[in-house]
Amino acid sequence: MGKIKSLDDLKKISKDYKKGLDLREKSSHPEELVQVKVAMATCGIASGAKEIMEYLDSELEKRAIDAVVTQTGCMGYCYAEPTIEVTLPGQEAVVYGNVTTEKADEIIEKYIKTGEFVDGIIPRNYETI
Numbered sequence: 001m002g003k004i005k006s007l008d009d010l011k012k013i014s015k016d017y018k019k020g021l022d023l024r025e026k027s028s029h030p031e032e033l034v035q036v037k038v039a040m041a042t043c044g045i046a047s048g049a050k051e052i053m054e055y056l057d058s059e060l061e062k063r064a065i066d067a068v069v070t071q072t073g074c075m076g077y078c079y080a081e082p083t084i085e086v087t088l089p090g091q092e093a094v095v096y097g098n099v100t101t102e103k104a105d106e107i108i109e110k111y112i113k114t115g116e117f118v119d120g121i122i123p124r125n126y127e128t129i
Contacts, residue, residue, distance in 0.1 A: 031089060031090075032089055033066050033067055033068050033089065034060075034065060034066065034067035034068070034086070034087070034088055034089065034112055035067070035068050035070070035085075035086070035087040035093075036056055036060070036067060036068070036069045036070070036084055036085070036086050036087075037070055037071070037072040037084065037085040037087075038052055038053040038056065038069065038070070038071050038072065038082065038083075038084050039071075039072055039073070039074060039075045039077070039081065039082065039083045039084070039085075040053070040071040040072065040073070041073050041074035041075075041078075043074070043078040043081050044074075044081045044082050044083065046081075047081035047082045048081075048082050048100075049071075049081065049082040049083075051101070052082045052084065052099050052100075052101065052104055053069060053071060055101045055104055056069050056084070056104055056108070057069045059104070059105065059108055060108065060112075063108065065108070065112060065113070067112070072085070075095065077095065077097055077122055079097075080097025080098050080122055081097070081098075082097075082098070082099045083095055083096065083097045083098075083099065083122065084096050084099050084104075084107075086107065086111060086112065088111075088112065088115065094111070094117070094121055095121065095122045095124075096118070096120045096121060096122065097120055097121075097122045098120060099120070103118070103120055106118050
């Protein structure tokens, strides 16, 4: 860790520490929380998945929605990147493709808050093992 040269440096370290602590606390009961997984394989990153992940993370926190936002590897939907998988408590996961910040906002407001499906769902073409 480098030297702290300003109040902003200290605030960033504090925020990062709190975020890590919050994630550890939430990991003990993930089935009770909204879970958002952002595909961060090479094609996802090239399509803007990092921006989408940062947007979702900050917006869910701002809106006081109890959620865990994590990254995952390839979901197999390279043609529809950036992709996210959203799992509401007690429900099956839903995968959205071609996610922009505008689409992410709509997913938060309609699907995560009220359970109303939003355009852009990638049909499920596999069964879990």
